[in-house]
Amino acid sequence: MKARKIVDEMDSYVPGRSQDEIAEEFNLKKDEIIKLGSNENPWGPSPKAVEAIKNELGSINRYPESQLKELVHEMALYSGVKDSQVIVGGDGADEIIDVLAKTFIDEGDEFIVPLPSYMYYEYLLQQYGASPVYARWDLDKNELDVDSIFDAITPKTKMIFLCSPNNPTGTLIEKEVLADIAAKNPEILIVIDEAYFEYSEVTNRDLIDEYDNVFIIRTLSKVLGLAGMRVGYGLACEEIIEYMHRIKPVFSLTRLSFVAALSTFRDRDYIAESIRKGIESRQYLYDEVSKIDSLYVFPSKSNFMLINVRDTGFTASELALELMKKGIIVRDCTSFKGLDEYWIRISICTLEDDEKFIEILKEVLN
Template identity: 80%
Template sequence: MKPRMIVSEMDSYVPGKSQDEIASEFNLNKEDIIKLGSNENPFGPSPKAIEAIEKECKNINRYPESVLNELQQELANYSGVKQSQVIVGGDGADEIIDVLAKTFIDEGDEFIVPLPSYMYYEYLLQQYGARPVYAKWNLDENKLDIDSIVDAINSKTKMIFLCTPNNPSGTLIDKEDIKRIASQNPDILIIVDEAYFEYAEITNKDLINEFNNIFIIRTMSKVMGLAGMRVGYGLACEEIIEYMHRIKPVFSLTRLSYVAALNTLRDEDYIKSSIKKGIESRQYLYNELSKIDSLNVFPSKSNFMLIGIKDTGFTASELALELMKHGVIVRDCTSFKGLDEFWIRISICTLEEDEKFINIMKEVLS
């Protein structure tokens, strides 16, 4: 049986390695492995979420909520928007991107992605017959090349993806640049990915009241500590949200993910603590790694940072392998289009794990 042509031509998406994989491959204890490869919240989930999940377990024989009014309202309160401007999805933000594609993409459409950036946009939209067109980030100046976006726009352009803070560079996009692109291209949907906005303490959510062609993607997998629950959400004008609700799967949120999300949002102390500890970890890692002369460490507004390693004598795959042997998982960024084989990405951990990682990095590089 042959698949659709686009499926036969696609490469599989390459996620970060798990602790179980590394423990098995290198005969290590899973509990001792330091995971810096997947941009997760290392401080654990909200205790209120855990309690809610335990109580809800007895109801998993029943279908989950199909009308998510209560969760939508909590997300609206958290985001400072109206409930009618919120859509919630399962599978993290990935389902939100998928529903966007199903709602607005026709075969033959084009979408713009500045490189390097999160590659899952391309992976999802190509399934619907859309073609990626690449703009670029200026890594020398660590900022988006706006002119490359403008130059890439043509009559087939349906969407532009702007990740801020950008993954993997950690760079913020200036709000005025987003407004410029949106105002000059009212028929193009501008997707602003704010998966990590809490760590930047900056948001563009007010733009959805100013522009009908801006859609903001968010997730509860980062600061909210729910990566294993797969909850994402989007913010946009009411018209876009209504169209997407026609397409979105009815039962995409499980009963457990629903109560976990609801109770995490109601745990304000947990959210504030997660942000504070995450920023502290990021700053510690940046300060310590910047002392190593052979590393080119990018300042970041997210919970991860991009590191150039060309002067270390290692390629990314070689360094990642050596670190895995020592029980440390980092992200080899060779699979990111727009980067060569001399970049890795690391994410925050507890300060204790950060210190261990720094010592291991120094040992490996020496």
């Protein structure tokens, strides 16, 4: 049976490689592999979340909550917004993007993504018949080329995706820039991806009260340590949230994900410590990689950083392979549109593993 035309023409999304894959391929011990490729929290989940999951195991024969009122309230408190301005999604923030598309995208619409950025926006929206139009990040200045956003807008533009901090560059977009784009384009939905906002200690949440066309995406997969539980959420004006609830699957959040998320939001000490350790690790990695003459590393406001490797004699895929052989997983960014074959991305790890990575990186480069 032949698939839909758009599915037949699409390329699969390329995620970072797992420890299991690397262990099997290179005959390594899984627990000795250092994973710097997927932007996760390396210190594990909140102990309170783990305990809540254990206590809920006996109830997994029952359907999960549908309204998620307790969790919505905790997310609203954490974000400084009203409960009615929050929507919760399973499958991390990816379901939120999918529901946005189902709610607002018609076939033939266009959406803008500055390159390089998180490519899952494109992967999801194309499934609904929308076409990407590319703006750009200025890699020389390490900032969004704002004029390229305005130049890309057409009468068909329905959404503009702006990741801040941006993945993979780690760059923040100034709030004044985001507000200007929203103010000048009231009929276009400005989607601000704040997956990594805790590491930057900057948020744009107040824009949802000023502009009815601003939507903020967030996730529990980074600072909050629940990548494996797949929980995301969105913040917007009440009208947008209400429309999305008409489309959103009723039971997309499992019982275990619900209690894990609830317990994590209530564990503010854990969140604060995750942020502190993440920023400490980021600074250590930036300082140490900056000392290696053949590498150029971008300063970052996230839990990862982008590195130009073209002066090493390796392509990104070649360097990633040599590191994998020694039990180090980094992200080969060759699949990111807007980047050539000379960029890798590394994410934070424990300081002990950071030190091992730097030692092995120097060994490979020499």
